[in-house]
Amino acid sequence: MKFSEIKQLIKVVEKSDIGEIEIVEEGSKIRISKNSSMKQPPVFTQMDVTGIPQSIPPQVLVQGSPAPTIPLAQAAAAEEKLEKASSPMVGTFYRSPAPDADAYVEIGDHVKVGQTLCIIEAMKLMNEIQSEVNGTIRKILVENSQPVEYNQVLFLIEKD
Amino acid sequence: MFKKVLIANRGEIAIRVIRACKELGVKTVAVYSTQDENALHTVFADEAVCIGPPTSSQSYLNSSRIISAAEITGADAIHPGYGFLAENADFAEMCNSCKIIFIGPSPEVIRRMGDKSEAKKSMTEAGVPVIPGSTGVIKTDEEARRIAGEMGYPVILKAVAGGGGKGMRIVREEKGLENNFMMARAEAEASFGNPDLYIEKYIESPRHIEIQLLGDQHGNMIHLGERECSIQRRHQKLIEESPSPIITDKLRKIMGEAAVKGALHVGYFSTGTVEFLVDSKLNFYFMEMNTRIQVEHPVTEMVYNVDLIKEQLLVAAGEHLKIKQNQLKANGHSIECRINAEDPANNFIPSPGEVTSFYQPGGPGTRVDTHIYASYRIPPFYDSLIAKLIVWGKDREEAISRLRRALDEFVVEGIKTTIPFHKYVIMTPEFLSGNFDTHFIEKIYRKELIEI
Numbered sequence: 192m193k194f195s196e197i198k199q200l201i202k203v204v205e206k207s208d209i210g211e212i213e214i215v216e217e218g219s220k221i222r223i224s225k226n227s228s229m230k231q232p233p234v235f236t237q238m239d240v241t242g243i244p245q246s247i248p249p250q251v252l253v254q255g256s257p258a259p260t261i262p263l264a265q266a267a268a269a270e271e272k273l274e275k276a277s278s279p280m281v282g283t284f285y286r287s288p289a290p291d292a293d294a295y296v297e298i299g300d301h302v303k304v305g306q307t308l309c310i311i312e313a314m315k316l317m318n319e320i321q322s323e324v325n326g327t328i329r330k331i332l333v334e335n336s337q338p339v340e341y342n343q344v345l346f347l348i349e350k351d
Numbered sequence: 352m353f354k355k356v357l358i359a360n361r362g363e364i365a366i367r368v369i370r371a372c373k374e375l376g377v378k379t380v381a382v383y384s385t386q387d388e389n390a391l392h393t394v395f396a397d398e399a400v401c402i403g404p405p406t407s408s409q410s411y412l413n414s415s416r417i418i419s420a421a422e423i424t425g426a427d428a429i430h431p432g433y434g435f436l437a438e439n440a441d442f443a444e445m446c447n448s449c450k451i452i453f454i455g456p457s458p459e460v461i462r463r464m465g466d467k468s469e470a471k472k473s474m475t476e477a478g479v480p481v482i483p484g485s486t487g488v489i490k491t492d493e494e495a496r497r498i499a500g501e502m503g504y505p506v507i508l509k510a511v512a513g514g515g516g517k518g519m520r521i522v523r524e525e526k527g528l529e530n531n532f533m534m535a536r537a538e539a540e541a542s543f544g545n546p547d548l549y550i551e552k553y554i555e556s557p558r559h560i561e562i563q564l565l566g567d568q569h570g571n572m573i574h575l576g577e578r579e580c581s582i583q584r585r586h587q588k589l590i591e592e593s594p595s596p597i598i599t600d601k602l603r604k605i606m607g608e609a610a611v612k613g614a615l616h617v618g619y620f621s622t623g624t625v626e627f628l629v630d631s632k633l634n635f636y637f638m639e640m641n642t643r644i645q646v647e648h649p650v651t652e653m654v655y656n657v658d659l660i661k662e663q664l665l666v667a668a669g670e671h672l673k674i675k676q677n678q679l680k681a682n683g684h685s686i687e688c689r690i691n692a693e694d695p696a697n698n699f700i701p702s703p704g705e706v707t708s709f710y711q712p713g714g715p716g717t718r719v720d721t722h723i724y725a726s727y728r729i730p731p732f733y734d735s736l737i738a739k740l741i742v743w744g745k746d747r748e749e750a751i752s753r754l755r756r757a758l759d760e761f762v763v764e765g766i767k768t769t770i771p772f773h774k775y776v777i778m779t780p781e782f783l784s785g786n787f788d789t790h791f792i793e794k795i796y797r798k799e800l801i802e803i
Contacts, residue, residue, distance in 0.1 A: 340420070341410075
């Protein structure tokens, strides 16, 4: 998640009635808790029961599970804008045409429609996978010589 | 034994094969189209690989995607199930050249028995009775008259390029031959662009009776009796049973031995089925051979107490057949109903959609092979078989009574199924008496008679 996205998320949580939100996505987790009169997360013991209700908003305490609320949608939207380059076949993913050659693309590279992004090997045949958009490589989601299945997302590309 | 088997199929048969593999300690790989993401076979298998979009040609019928999936998962064998690529000789050949064992017979045998006239020729060579008729195309009505005279009437004129029950004319006596010959040629030309005809003896009131075979790669082959499959609608089997109500012990032995002889003659091994047409005088004639495991294999399993899929895996791995023909004893009677997601009150129109509740029957002698569960959404892309209900009884009477009880218990809501149709069929006098042929369903079916 980008820093700009996190800032946006914090702003929205502040303005809303949400007490705490946690977002988990590939390789990262972020939790944002609102400052309330309670510094500690509520401990539900026999004695505390009466004291708790005031500071927790009547709404659901969003924690851990993605709720259909605005901040989550905004956070995900940024990645949604990225074009997914998915595998059209089953096989083994290679980043370069040969073991000692340079990779076809790196993060940050600009690619054009029709440009080769990678190779997928199937049944001893090498198939070049081409980009369907003009844009910049933002993420590479698979590793060299990793098996891939149909529709598996390989690259995230920010369209021009 | 194989370390890992990829099942190139879906639905109930994929689950059936996975079960046998698990019991043999073999790891399993499921393949699935994007439409089958929530299919049960992907959950039952140890691994699952998405191989393509919903259309079969780009997924379950796509040889290269399937073999790629086997390569990336390190599967050493592929089980093709039934349908899809199960009888595709090219696919079997591709597997072999990629050093992956195709669980079934050799590509050459698949090819040979897949060609109807080659198959007939092979069986004739082996001394297996075939439907009498011309060996090739008949050019003139005199030729037709001569052959018909030798075989006896009724005869049937069939278009060489025909299929699906089209391009056929039944001729009941000699005086109708010339006329029908000319008309059949004209029809064949119009429908298939080829006027060529061949002629066969027409079997009145035929019953469709098939013999289950099992052979290893060392020349050993046994038969596991017959299955009665005459209850069909538009050439699709609906209810199967073993044994057949009309086959005597003596006839079973003769037909079984004929099937084994024919299969060995072409070098067959693995599971397979020889289909015969049986006439009202109990003459039997070779119709075709299915070089795969069949949908209705469970009725044979129940009667002979053999796990046919496990045996198929074992012989594919090179094991010797441990079962001897003289050890096989038939016990009791088994009947299977194919439950389809179709509306029997509406000309069997397919009924895909979400299954909102599901309860499958249980109790003694009751088996259900299915991939359905409550909340599963049946996709519109594949065939409509959703479950097989198989019962076993100590005799046909008990099996029928058990089947009736089990059908009453079976709950599938949210979609239409053929369960009410099965309930109706098994109550008819024809079914109860065992006195039916392949025309049974079209004769008795009236949609008003079914209580939904």
